[in-house]
Amino acid sequence: MIATIRRFINQFFRKSRSINNKPLNALSLSVVIIIDIFILFNVFSGLDNISQWHLSPSQAYPCRSDWESYRDSKDQNNRDYKVLASAFERDPKQSQFQQIERDAEKDRLGKVSPICLNYAKLKDRVNIPENRKIQQNIRQKSDKVSSLEQANNNIRSQYDSTLLEKIAGQGSSQSINTVSAEKAKQVLAQNKVSISTLETEVSTLKESLAQKTESISLINLIKDDSKYQIINQEYDRASFWYPSIQLAFQAIFLLPLIAIALIVHRLALRKNAGLIALISFHLLAIFFIPLLLKIFEFLQIGAIFQFFLNIVTRLFGGLLFLVSYLYILLIPLVGFSIIKISQKLTPSSKSQVANRFKNQLCLNCAKKIRSHDTHCPHCGYAQYIECQNCHELTYKHLTHCKECGYLQDASPLLPSEFPPNTNR
Template structure:
């Protein structure tokens, strides 16, 4: 295996820095690298764009997170808080919640959940001028409460200091506080009464808001378990399949590029178009890099990962670190399979030798030679090998002897 990996790497780097087996000069190599970087950036940009073509689970079920947060809250004011959030940012010219949800469908694949659209429609009913006015009034009264609380804290600090001065027998005219203890006490009591009145008014306004018909309908919608279960199930299924959909679209973007680059590389190698062959080879590598990275990324979050996760969970319970062991075993095997594929298809010495012999070219450097040349005059490579069966000379790397037709050792 290690010998094959070393051969693969040697062939890879040789193809990446030579034109017709002639090494590139440093300037040309720098230019090629800069082109590679530019194309790679654009490939990843294209992959990012196409991966967003299908709407995400959060876009398909935009109500799920807010709905789930509401159901898990234990705050007694949660009905008021969710209605308030629906009104806080509402502006006259702002699109409705339903329009906002549906906007993600434009130019994308996938549909927004019908239940979430109904959810948005109920939220839109709450967004009326009367309810916005109630929220503004609540905010104004709450601001007054906060100001009074701040004033009381300042008065208390002065009141405590005045009491200490009084206990110590210090004359009032020598006090560092502008307000006396009696006056401070009266002001504290008055402010506290005002705070109580304001808080009661705020409570009444909140009750008025959440008992409005549109608010009651919205809260009833939120408390419908069947509707939420439908959204939750759809969101979970969408989250499960979304990585696979993204990989499919990313593959759809990359595979035609890989196929075209491979065809151009094969064609230009056969025609001895060295520079185009080199560039097409670099393009082929550049297109393969993100594909391999996306496949590994998918293996960490996609259907395969979920399948392994479910098996490990069922067999070993909480020992989920065993998933790492599974990947440590699988990934090298996948890498070995890729290398074998590259050796058999891209770097197949028998296929290359057959093409070169048919065109009277050196089996090593692919330069033109005469049919009776035993050694290549360009690189000095011996073109033949002795047949182990008839002991006549036959072509290297071809599967059968040209004299007796017996199978040849494929490693020669």
């Protein structure tokens, strides 16, 4: 297997740096590399665009995060209000929540969950001028409470230093503190009363907001466990299949490019169009690189990985490291299979020599020669070798003598593997 890989790599680099078995010069190689980088960048850009064609799970079920936050909230007293407050996050001048979620479906595959659309519709109903005014009062009073609490904290932190200033006989004009020691307790008490009053008013405003018909409908929906279970199950199912869907779309984008590049490359080899063969070979490699990367990415996070992960979890509990053993075995097998397929797609050395003989091409440089030429007029390479049996001249690198049919000892070589010309 190591020899096969080494031969494949050597063949790959020979084909990517030569035209008709002649190496590219530095300028040509630089131009080819720049073209490769440009095309590769655009291929990945196209893959990114087509992979977003289908709605992601978070886009198809945008309300799930609100449901999760509501159930995970440790502040049971304020969790209803937080849901209502989220309805005011959208500026009234902007599109409504429901419209935003419907816009996500435009020119894309997949649908937003009807439950989430209904949830967005209820949020839009809460976000009306009357309720926004209540919410604005709540925020203003809450800000005042925070300001008073911060002031009390400052006074408490400065109380010890104000006492020291008083003992030292330092005047109030020279004090660095905001409140003198005599007034500290009085200001603290006044602030506490103000805080208590404001908190009562905030609580009343929150209660009035929660009693609105549209608010009750929104809270009842998010409290509905059956709806949550539907959303959660559909989200998990979508998350399971989304990597597979992405890979399918990416394959739809790449496979036609690979097929076209492969057809052009094989035609160029037959027609001896060296430059076209080189460019199409580079394109073939460029199109294969992102496909392989996406396949490996899919194996890590896609449905296959999840399938094997579930099996390992059920059989071995927490021994998930066993999945690593699976990939250590799986990835080399995948790589070996790709190499074997690629080797089959690449014309064999025997067929290349036979095709060049059939088309009256030089066995070394593949340029056109006459049938009776013993040496190539382009590169000087000898086309014939003496048969070991009948001692007549026969074509090099073909398995049998053209005169007596005797099996030659020398096995056919790839044109790029032909020995240096010694018959010039």
